[in-house]
Amino acid sequence: MPFLDLPPWILSLFLAPFGLLLGSFSNVLIHRLPQEAPEDRNVVTKPSHCPSCKAKIKPWHNVPLFGWLWLRGKCAACGWRIPIRYPLVELLGGVILGGAHWLLPFGTLIWLKAVLCAYALVVLFFTDFTEMILPDVIQFPLMVLGVLFALPQLAWPETLTKAWGQGDTLIQALAFHNGLQPAPAYHGFEPTVTWQASLLGLAIGYGAPALLNQIYKWIRKTDGLGMGDFKMLAWLGAFWGWGPMLGILFLGAGLGAAVGLPLMLTRRSGGQTMLPFGCFLALATPIVVFFGRALWLGYLGVVG
Numbered sequence: 001m002p003f004l005d006l007p008p009w010i011l012s013l014f015l016a017p018f019g020l021l022l023g024s025f026s027n028v029l030i031h032r033l034p035q036e037a038p039e040d041r042n043v044v045t046k047p048s049h050c051p052s053c054k055a056k057i058k059p060w061h062n063v064p065l066f067g068w069l070w071l072r073g074k075c076a077a078c079g080w081r082i083p084i085r086y087p088l089v090e091l092l093g094g095v096i097l098g099g100a101h102w103l104l105p106f107g108t109l110i111w112l113k114a115v116l117c118a119y120a121l122v123v124l125f126f127t128d129f130t131e132m133i134l135p136d137v138i139q140f141p142l143m144v145l146g147v148l149f150a151l152p153q154l155a156w157p158e159t160l161t162k163a164w165g166q167g168d169t170l171i172q173a174l175a176f177h178n179g180l181q182p183a184p185a186y187h188g189f190e191p192t193v194t195w196q197a198s199l200l201g202l203a204i205g206y207g208a209p210a211l212l213n214q215i216y217k218w219i220r221k222t223d224g225l226g227m228g229d230f231k232m233l234a235w236l237g238a239f240w241g242w243g244p245m246l247g248i249l250f251l252g253a254g255l256g257a258a259v260g261l262p263l264m265l266t267r268r269s270g271g272q273t274m275l276p277f278g279c280f281l282a283l284a285t286p287i288v289v290f291f292g293r294a295l296w297l298g299y300l301g302v303v304g
């Protein structure tokens, strides 16, 4: 793979435009997946249109980021102010694909896993933020995908991964190198995300919040979490194993409380304000994936 010999910044320049396009597609998913009518949820064949006046968007106005700048943030047909979310998601898309190989080795399974996870989190953050919906159509495939990512280790056990760099096994080992590794924060400290850890993550990811929710229900007589939140934790558990998933749940709950409690106190709304918990899970995930172990040790240090 000659790509691997390229300096990282050239790779960034090459990948970022594709990332912008994926960001643009993420915008389509964010806008259409929460829609009620099935035909409005079509994200494949329906051409881009203005959500306000339904006018078709001209191809040159649809160029990620630049289209928005060119139009100065307004629909060419009706002048509808395009929410800042659109260029922001496109930019995030560019940063994810253009930047991931600075953190993880390009072309490996762990790189692919992290990139897919990042795009999924961007989409879910904004569907939850704008509509309080975490669409099943992406969460169920992500659960399956998370478990699938753990399977190559059955065909290529760890001994082969260790053969990385040794002559003729180089390419095969290279393709899966790190694919079997845990979240970067846990590198070298924890076992790999085994298929058992992945399946446990899936099961506990769904089960633990369901239990918490039941307790919350006994106390408050209302749901504290939505079903979408359980499914999100389930696929995050399948992706990163049950340990990091629990870290994401607790950090997400902490962030939610940090934002939610002041809101509750100032509004005196009786605690009925629903917060989009998926947003906090999405924010917590990269923190736990990259810094989870350090945070956990720091926490133990404070408590102990």
Ligand SMILES: [Zn+2]
Pocket (backbone or CB within 6 Å): 050, 051, 052, 053, 054, 055, 075, 076, 077, 078, 079, 080
């Ligand atoms: Zn318009």
